[in-house]
Amino acid sequence: MSTLDAPVVETRRLNRVYRSGFGVKLVPALIDLDLEIESGEVFGFLGPNGAGKTSLIKILMGLSRPTSGEVTVFGRPPRDAATKSRVGFLPESPYFYEYLTAREFLRLAARLTNVPDGEAGDRAQSLLRLVGMEDAADLQMRGYSRGMLQRIGIAQALIADPEFIVLDEPMGGLDPVGRKEFRDIIYNLRERGKTVFFSTHILSDVEMICDRVGIIIAGRLVNVGRLSEILTREVESYEVAVDGVTGKYRKAFERVGRQVIRSGETLLVTVRNEEEVDRVMAIAREAGARIQSLVPRRRTLEDHFMQYVQKQDEGVS
Numbered sequence: 001m002s003t004l005d006a007p008v009v010e011t012r013r014l015n016r017v018y019r020s021g022f023g024v025k026l027v028p029a030l031i032d033l034d035l036e037i038e039s040g041e042v043f044g045f046l047g048p049n050g051a052g053k054t055s056l057i058k059i060l061m062g063l064s065r066p067t068s069g070e071v072t073v074f075g076r077p078p079r080d081a082a083t084k085s086r087v088g089f090l091p092e093s094p095y096f097y098e099y100l101t102a103r104e105f106l107r108l109a110a111r112l113t114n115v116p117d118g119e120a121g122d123r124a125q126s127l128l129r130l131v132g133m134e135d136a137a138d139l140q141m142r143g144y145s146r147g148m149l150q151r152i153g154i155a156q157a158l159i160a161d162p163e164f165i166v167l168d169e170p171m172g173g174l175d176p177v178g179r180k181e182f183r184d185i186i187y188n189l190r191e192r193g194k195t196v197f198f199s200t201h202i203l204s205d206v207e208m209i210c211d212r213v214g215i216i217i218a219g220r221l222v223n224v225g226r227l228s229e230i231l232t233r234e235v236e237s238y239e240v241a242v243d244g245v246t247g248k249y250r251k252a253f254e255r256v257g258r259q260v261i262r263s264g265e266t267l268l269v270t271v272r273n274e275e276e277v278d279r280v281m282a283i284a285r286e287a288g289a290r291i292q293s294l295v296p297r298r299r300t301l302e303d304h305f306m307q308y309v310q311k312q313d314e315g316v317s
Contacts, residue, residue, distance in 0.1 A: 006075035008164050008195045009037035009060060014069035016055050016219075029055040031219040033069070037197055042190055044210035045199040046305055052219040053199040054092060057168050060197075061089055073164070085114070088162035092169045092199075094153045098142035102133055102152050105141065106159055113160035127155040130188075132181055146173035154185065165189060167198035171205060183209050207301045217308050227301065236299050240269045240280045241292040249287035256280055266292060 016030040029052045037043050047053050058064035059071055062079035076083045097105060103124055110120035128137045131151040141149065150173045157165055171179050179202070186209045189196055200206060206213060207227065214224040223230070237258075245253065245267045254260045256279045257269040269280050277294065284291055 006072065007036040008039050008074060009035065009197065010070075010072050010075075011035045011056075012070040014056075014059070014071055015067045016052075016059065016064070017067045028219050030059075030066070033216075033219075033221050035214060035221060035224065037195065039195055040190070040193050041211040042186055042196045042209055043198075044206040044213040045197065045216065046201075046203065046206065046213055046301075047199070047216035048309055051216045053216060054168055055219075056216075057091075057166060057197075057199065060166060061087070085160070086163045088157040088160060088165045090153045090157040090167045090170055092172070094149070096141050096149060096152065099140055101138045101140055102128065102144075102155075103137045105152065106155055109156040109159045115160055123159055123161075124155075127158055130158075130185060131155045132178075147175060147178055150174055151178065154182065158189075162194070164195045164197070167196070169200055170198055171200055171202050179205055203300075203302045203305060213301070215305060215308055217311075222308050223304075230301070230304055235296040237297045238271050238274070238277050239293075239295045239297055240271065240277060241294075242267045242269060242280070242284050242289050243292050244289040245284075245287060249283060249289065252283045252287075253280065256283065270297075 011033050014030055014033040014035075015028070018027045018029055019025065020027050033052075033056065035056075045053055045056070055064065059066055060073060060078055062077075062084065071078060073080075073083050074086060078084075097108075100108065106124035106127060107120050110123060111117075115123060125134075125137075128134045131154055133148065133151050133155070136144070136148060141152065144152070150170070154167070154170060157167065171182060174182060183205060186196055190211075210227060212224065212226050213230065215222050240257075242253070243266050250260070250267065253267060253269050256276055257271050259268075259270040261268045271277055271280060281291065283289075
């Protein structure tokens with residue numbers, strides 16, 4: 001495969017082992033990881049704390065070397081200077097020169113990434129507008145909140161107009177408005193043909209913006225695929241909210257539902273299929289109770305993710 005045809009990222013049997021306890025104990029962070037990321041896609045990388053997400057990102061950025069296996073970015077080694085010029089990066093815990101203003105910091109980032117001097121000011125202003133920081137652009141960053149710093153971190157990752165953007169927990173510290181703006185930024189990058197790889201714990205946002213996802217558990221990539229393939233759109237269960245249930249009728253609901261929970265004056269009855277919904281309705285009519293809502297439940301990315309986490313927990317136990 002030529003460099004032009006190669007995936008943006010490709011790993012083969014990638015392993016990373018750390019030493020701990022005075023270098024005696026070997027701790028695997030990545031185990032035989034095979035992964036390809038194609039040009040123009042938004043890829044979400046999911047896993048619990050300590051699963052190996054940041055270890056892979058550091059290798060892709062050339063900040064760490066694999067113990068064994070192969071890894072390329074744009075068909076070249078991650079530490080290749082030409083490769084690095086095509087990549088933008090936001091680490092999980094970025095460091096900022098707090099005595100600088102946001103505008104000064106972005107102009108510095110532009111110089112460090114070889115943005116022409118004549119373009120640096122306009123790019124900085126455009127990105128400040130994009131991340132909603134124009135009003136605070138000329139304030140020293142020492143007074144910024146975590147969410148404001150995260151916005152500037154995203155801006156610096158984009159300052160050189162990279163082809164491949166790697167973001168480690170980019171939504172940390174962002175409020176709901178900031179998360180919505182971040183999703184809009186990702187949509188914009190996708191429309192411009194950029195490739196985005198990011199790790200996050202916020203699964204609802206991943207479901208909204210990613211083309212594909214990978215789930216890593218204890219260093220192993222346990223699942224990779226398109227959301228349309230991973231998540232079924234079929235209804236898995238129904239949740240019926242019933243008001244005014246008393247006495248013997250609660251027992252009747254419990255015999256039908258696979259789960260029955262009381263919340264204040266409301267009984268939440270979860271059933272498997274439409275036939276059981278009809279039985280719940282019949283019991284409610286007989287009891288003189290009121291149906292407040294009927295909500296079909298489909299499998300979510302969180303459900304899928306937790307399935308793997310629980311398997312890992314059971315294995316550890």
